[in-house]
Amino acid sequence: MTHKNLWMAAACTMLAGTAIAEDGNWMVRGRIINLTPSNDGGESSIGGKPYVGGDTMPELDVTYFLTDSIAFELIAATTQHKAKVNKKPTTTDLGDVWLLPPTLTAQYHWNCDNWFAKPYVGAGITYAHFYDADTPVGINSVKYDDAFGFALQAGADYKLTDNVYLNADVKKIFLSTDVTVNDTITAKANLNPVVAGIGIGYRF
Numbered sequence: 001m002t003h004k005n006l007w008m009a010a011a012c013t014m015l016a017g018t019a020i021a022e023d024g025n026w027m028v029r030g031r032i033i034n035l036t037p038s039n040d041g042g043e044s045s046i047g048g049k050p051y052v053g054g055d056t057m058p059e060l061d062v063t064y065f066l067t068d069s070i071a072f073e074l075i076a077a078t079t080q081h082k083a084k085v086n087k088k089p090t091t092t093d094l095g096d097v098w099l100l101p102p103t104l105t106a107q108y109h110w111n112c113d114n115w116f117a118k119p120y121v122g123a124g125i126t127y128a129h130f131y132d133a134d135t136p137v138g139i140n141s142v143k144y145d146d147a148f149g150f151a152l153q154a155g156a157d158y159k160l161t162d163n164v165y166l167n168a169d170v171k172k173i174f175l176s177t178d179v180t181v182n183d184t185i186t187a188k189a190n191l192n193p194v195v196a197g198i199g200i201g202y203r204f
Contacts, residue, residue, distance in 0.1 A: 024204040027063040027071075029167055031199030032056065035079045035099075037191040044187035048087025050179060052097075052191055055079040059197055063107070071107045073122065073153075076100075083142075083179070085187060094142050094181065097133040101126050103171065105153050122153035126173050128191075140182050149175030163203050171195040 036054035044050060059077035066072075079101075083094040105124030130144035155169035172194055179187040 023065075023068070024163070025065050027065070027165070027201050027203040029061050029063070029165075029199050029201035031059045031061065031167065031169065031197035033059040033077055033079075033195055033197035035077075035081075035101075035193050035195045037081070037189075037193045040190045040192045044085050044087075044179075045185050048085040048092070050094075050187045050189035051084050051086050052189055053082040054193075055081055059199070063201075065109075068111045069109045071109060071120075073105050073107055073124075075103045083189075093136045094139070094179070095134040095136045097142070097144055098131050100129040100131065101149075101173070101175075103151050103173070105151055105171075107153070109157075117156040117158040119156040120154070122151075122155075124151050124153070125149070126151050126175060128175055128177065130177065141180075143180045145178040145180075147175060147177050149173050157201060165201040165203065167197075167199050167201050169195075169197045 034054060034056045037052045039049070039051050057077055057079045059075055061073055061075040063071050063073040078098055080096055080098050082096055085092040085094065103124060103126040105122035107120050107122035109118055109120040111118055126149040128147050128149060130146060133142045133144060135142055151171050151173045153169065153171045155167060157165040157167050159165055172192070174192055176188060176190045176192075179189055181187070
């Protein structure tokens with residue numbers, strides 16, 4: 001990168017940090033997201049490794065811009081996941097469970113007119129609520145503890161019209177939950193999911 005480009009990038013960053021939100025303070029997006037747990041480790045009292053599958057669902061998020069660069073985003077989506085415990089050579093099916101993980105992030109947006117898109121990064125918190133867990137044959141009950149997690153985020157908005165944007169977004173959520181089966185068997189599942197999404201936003 002030339003010295004001229006470096007100066008332009010630095011000037012863009014400084015100006016963007018102080019500019020008011022000229023394009024409107026609010027943005028509402030609809031995205032299709034895929035939530036895929038990384039299943040990093042974990043253990044159960046009967047041995048084996050807990051495993052939770054992924055899911056793809058619609059998502060709605062709202063962003064409030066304090067300035068053109070500083071914003072807060074809240075997402076709402078719910079996904080359904082298959083759970084099991086892998087213990088070679090057998091697998092214990094734990095059925096399906098729904099996950100509602102509202103996530104609030106603080107974001108920094110870069111806003112240069114000569115850039116192809118407006119990238120951003122963010123960090124925040126997730127509260128994971130597990131509900132409607134079913135019970136497979138041979139199991140009386142499965143309970144998942146709600147939990148807080150930490151989220152990192154990166155994405156970009158590409159302006160299609162004055163108010164409409166194409167968005168791509170990726171989040172890494174650091175999240176674990178304790179699972180209790182039949183009130184006696186316990187397992188700790190390190191979900192640590194990656195949430196990738198693409199959609200359309202409207203700023204006003």
